[in-house]
Amino acid sequence: MLNTIISSGTKFQSFDATSRIKAANIVSIITVAISAFYSLLYLFYFQDLLVGSLNLVFTLAYTLGPLIMSRNAITLAKIWFFVVLLLHLWVCTNVYLTNDSGFHLFYFLVPTGVFLLLDLNQYKEKWLLTISAIVLFFYCENSLNTAPLITLNEEVNHFLYQSVILLIMLEVIVVLTLFNKQIEKTQAILEKQASTDFLTGCFNRNYFFQQANLQLSYSKQQQRPFSVILINIDNLGFINDNHGYDAADMFLCELVGLIQTSIQDDQLMARIGGNEFVISLPENTLQEAQKLVNKLQTIVDKKTFADSNGINIDLQYRLGVATNKHEDDSLMTLLSRADSRVKQQARHSPSVVASV
Secondary structure (H helix, E strand, C coil), X not given: XXXXXXXXXXXXXXXXXXXXXXXXXXXXXXXXXXXXXXXXXXXXXXXXXXXXXXXXXXXXXXXXXXXXXXXXXXXXXXXXHHHHHHHHHHHHHHHHCCHHHCHHHHHHHHHHHHHHHCCCCCHHHHHHHHHHHXXXXXXXXHXXXXXXXXXXXXXXXXHHHHHHHHHHHHHHHXXXXXXXXXXXXXXXXXXXXXXXXXXXXXXXXXXHHHHHXXXXXXXXXXXXXXXXXXXXXXXXXXXXXXXXHHHHHXXXXXXXXXXHCCCCCCCCEEXXXXXXXXXXXXXXXXXXXXXXXXXXXXXXXXXXXXXXXXCECCCCEEEEEEECCCCCCCHHHXXXXXXXXXXXXXXXXXXXXXXX
16 A cells, blocks of 8 residues: 555656655655644644644645646646645644744755755756745744744743654655665666666676676686687577567577576676677686586577477577687687687587587
8 A cells, every 4th residue: 555655656757757756755655644643732632623623634635645646747746745835834833833833944854855856857846945945934933923823831842843853854864765765776777777688688788798898807817717608599580480579589588597597696698689698707717618508508408498389499509618818818809709610610500519
């Protein structure tokens, strides 16, 4: 239930917009809880039915934010929340009580909230709400409510003032923590999208070259071996033509998943072309890389691939292995060397391994 409310209005939204929408919904939920707490305080501690009822109206008004958000009226929902908040704080300070209660200090949260929750291009709305909060704060700070609905002694006013300060601190900590977690989650998603192949889930070409070059440089520095395995799917076009693109996509995902379960964490597998895959093998000599190739061949050859109709998919692939021999061997040199050896193999061979 809570996750549903927090996710209200996030459908079909970008990652950045989703983060802001979720943060706005979280702020609304927290504000509803705080407002409900004070409503109960007015009703049962101060035993003032009028003030308690009025405050419940504002509590219900805050709950409309996520509801409006769920209708995809994102900007309206955010502006609604801040307008209700501005009005509520003014009523608390100039109708219910006096500025001794400290409720107008909540205005300090508005500028931060506005710039965190509103979209980056909503400059007019941000500055209008911020200026309104500043003006209302100074008005409440310097105005005297001579006829408050609830008259409190100095001790109770001091208690309310301290509770406001405490709630402001807690709300800032909670909101910023949640907002930061949402940003980290969004960043992780974006980083994953930027580094992985959309179809197969293995790493993409750009990420592989970045990381594998670092691995190779470290291997050279430590004078350790470094190898690569190049995998070429010879008949991917045939699979597309005879089994359909969906079957070919499913086949590639199965093949990649099968291989990834057989390699170590520091061995990166990436798709560097439509039918080409590569695996980096730090700390692996040619003989060790060859053992892994044999292992992969055994696993892949034992696997039966089939399309959605149950028709077997015949796989023809070739693997090439290359290991750094010279200090000036680059990653491209190793890949080119492995690719050249693979291309020398007969195309009709179902599975051939070439090492260099």
